[in-house]
Amino acid sequence: MKKKKLQFNRISGLLLTSVIMGTVVMPTVPALAAVASQANSIKPGESVSAGEAAYPSSDYSAFSSWHQYGAASLAPTNRFSSVLVDNQPNRVGTELFADVMDMTRPASFSGTFTTSLTSDNPGDKANSMDSGDALGFILMPAGISDETLRDVNQTATGGSLGLAGLADSSFIGRDFHSNPGTDGEAVKPSTPKGGASNLSIRTTDSRGTIKTTGYANADAPDAGLQEQTSPSQSTAHLTNLMTVTWIPELRSLSVDNQTLSGSLTYTVSSPTAPSYQLSSRITVKTQMKLATVASTGSNYSMMSFISEGNHFSVQKPSTRVRIEYIDQETGQSIAPSTSLVAPIGTAIAINAPGQAGADGRTIFDVENVMGYAFVSAPGRININENVKTYQVFYRKLKTKSPTVPVQDNNNSQSNQESQGNQASEQSKKPTSPIHKEQLIPSRDVQVNHLRTVQNEKTESQSPIVSAVQEVSPEEMAPAEIKPDNKVAGAKPSSQQESQAKVDSKKEKITGKQASAESFKKASSPAKGSFRAIGVMSAVAGVAVSAGILVLLKKLLALAKFLR
Structure with a gap:
């Protein structure tokens, strides 16, 4: 017991020391290693973001950010500006901004639009409301092809507003002409030439057809700045700062995350009006592109767009990817995945633990996973919508349980094996319940007690029934011990039986008391039958009568029973 206690104390002390030193070697479940994470580390079960979500405002004024279609051409200036239509009838010119807008985020942008109209009849005063058919912004789905845009810029002249043919798109700008076929009853002519002073927010259906009813519009006359270019001609210069603000309604996001509705507000300011x-609730795709457009019919002018110095606050579309932590041998996940949100097209790197600064882009390093060794990470990747999952691989470490050497005082392996064998043999022997009545009493008490048992069987409490009888001097020859351990000889006499009846009542009272006291002095059978034999040997050494020998034989039988 003392050795076991010492062993337990040693194990407890070792485990406590190991916890303090951080060196316990035990099987583990996947968990984050308790290490200090770097600023750009990604951890299992967390969400992180990467890249800059907003486009830099410099993109809006960069020549490389815009692509021309139809009649559009770059103006020869040091700042970005485009001549959308150069004073020609029945033309469409479009400037397409290259980057994609995330319509699930609020957005706002503005641009300066100008027209320059010279009267074609001497004596007529030029009116800016006769400048053409349409001038303003277009929002179109990001997936519209270049081919479609080229076709629209050939066909969507006049009342088609440069919009017809663009599916699920919106026009936000000035509608300069009353065209009953596409404008319905909303746009009324305001000049002799059919010019109109209308602001409109127009939309198309999935086939690219312009909706003719239920759209937002308002009358906003602006004659522009008048210039007398000759005694018989004048020129009107219109300058409108157009600002668009978009507020999405996220609760309207479609189940497939492809469309949503929101509030679009269109504001026009002018130095001459x-x-x-104008506001309208419209439905758009979650990813749209921005363009500027001008359309002319029978009325025309020089129509231009300038982006320099204007406001531009637009978010890049983002996507969510999952970083998984995988056991390379089993292919099973070993830790909760990391959710990474980044703008589409963002270049990042996911590196090994401790290598967050080893690359040149938006860099992350993965955390260690307890119980595993890092194997590989994706490295440099470009975020796109086609790949939603990236995996980091680990290899499970081989673990072992703590072992504590305990010194053996005997310092003998053979002695330990011998003790183990003895214990094993002892465990195989059947055991019987041990009662106090089975303790071996002294000779006199036992003889008297067995007499009582013989004569009054109903009062016997002992599970062992033995008949111990006195013998006459003639029968006091040594008893023969047979191979089966049965006792032969020594038959009881009638005189002894009579005497037993006389003394039975007296011994009945005192027998149990004497037996109880003798039980305390007697050896316990739990110590084994060898102890009983030792007691019998002691009795035999001092006994000289044949009666004691008889008692010895019967005690031997009792010892066998106890085995």
Whole structure:
């Protein structure tokens, strides 16, 4: 018991020391290693973001950010500007901004649009409301092809507003002409040439057809700045700062995350007219592209767009990818995945633990996973919508349970094996319940007690029934011990039986008391039958009568029973 206690104390002390030193070697479940994470580390079960979500405002004024279609051409200036239509009838010119807008985020942008119209009849005063058919912004789905844009810029002249043919798109700008076929009853002519002073927010259906009813519009006359270019001609210069603000309604996001609705507000300000504002609730794709457009019919002018110095706050579309932590041997996940949100097209790197600064882009390093060794990470990747999952691989470490050497005082392996064998043999022997009545009493008490048992069987409490009888001097010859351990000889006499009846009542009272006291002095059978034999040997050494020998034989039988 003392050795076991010492062993337990040693194990407890070792485990406590191991915990303090951080060196316990035990099987583990996947968990984060308790290490200090770097600023750009990604951890299992967390969400992180990468890249800059907003486009830099410099993109809006960069020549490389815009692509021309139809009649559009770059203006020869040091700042970005485009001549959308160069004073020609029945033309469409479009400037397409290259980057994609995330319509699930609020957005706002503005641009300066100008027209320059010279009267074609001497004596007529030029009116900016006769400048053409349409001038303003277009929002179109990001997936519209270049081919479609080229076709639209050939066909969507006049009342088609440069919009017809673009599916699920919106026009936000000035509608300069009353065209009953596409404008319905909303746009009324305001000049002798059919010019109109209308602001409109127009949309198309999935086939690219312009909706003719239920759209937002307002009358916003602006004659522009008048210039007398000759005694018989004048020129009108219109300058409108157009601002668009978009507020999405995320609760309207479709189940497939492809469309949503929101509030679009269109504001026009001018140095030659009051400001006007128009709002409409429209439905758009979650990813759209921005363009500027001008369309002319029978009325035309020089129509231009300038982006320099204007406001531009637009978010890049983002996507969510999952970083998984995988056991390379089993292919099973060993830790909760990391959710990474990044703008589409963002270049990042996911490196090994401790290598967050080893690359040149937006860099992350993965954390260690307890119980595993790092194997590989994706490295440099470009975020796109086609790949939603990246995996980091680990290899499971071989673990072993703590072992504590305990010194053996005997310092003998053979002695340990011998003790183990003895214990094994002892465990195989059947055991019987041990009662106090089975303790071996002294000779006199036992003889008297067995007499009582013989004569009054109903009062016997002992599970062992033995008949111990006195013998006459003639029968006091040594008893023969047979191979089966049965006792032969020594038959009881009638005189002894009579005497037993006389003394039975007296011994009945005192027998149990004497037996109880003798039980305390007697050896316990739990110590084994060898102890009983030792007691019998002691009795035999001092006994000289044949009666004691008889008792010895019967005690031997009792010892066998106890085995």
